[in-house]
Amino acid sequence: DTGVSQNPRHKITKRGQNVTFRCDPISEHNRLYWYRQTLGQGPEFLTYFQNEAQLEKSRLLSDRFSAERPKGSFSTLEIQRTEQGDSAMYLCASSLRGPNQPQHFGDGTRLSIL
């Protein structure tokens, strides 16, 4: 199965620490998206890449958040100086370029801030 892969599946850390998540998209997909999901809500868009270019960022993405996709393949999402409110499921999705292309999601990284 060559679906979207996310690591780690779970991350528990103390408030104030930095965390980094990795996403490996479906290999032929050139678009990659990051979302955040909290309990009882749908996924909320954070940012997206087309190849290595970060084309859009949500205002939800504060200065403590940074995402990279250096070679247009895998992506990392880093959160610096984590806060309690950062506790959530972080989802990655990928899609082909072009209109009307569905996004395919990974199983997410669940972040818990102690």
Next chain:
Amino acid sequence: DQQVKQNSPSLSVQEGRISILNCDYTNSMFDYFLWYKKYPAEGPTFLISISSIKDKNEDGRFTVFLNKSAKHLSLHIVPSQPGDSAVYFCAAAGNNDMRFGAGTRLTVKP
């Protein structure tokens, strides 16, 4: 701003009957609509989609209907099966922006 709304947090149906999940959107710039299914501890799985030039798309037991004038879409599952029990999210996309509803938990009783 809730641009995509699923007003029913839960729905329970009997096996073999029809399940109808509803979704409303506010932004007329959306031109592509999707339904995702989510099991616990897994990411959302793409189910079916429809572009704004159509009013119906069917894939096996799943049919999505789009009413653009009402800004409303629905997912019909018939016949419903216990394995369909999951949270269903609708999503609306346009201009590289995709918004999700809060989800409807479907329970199909044997």
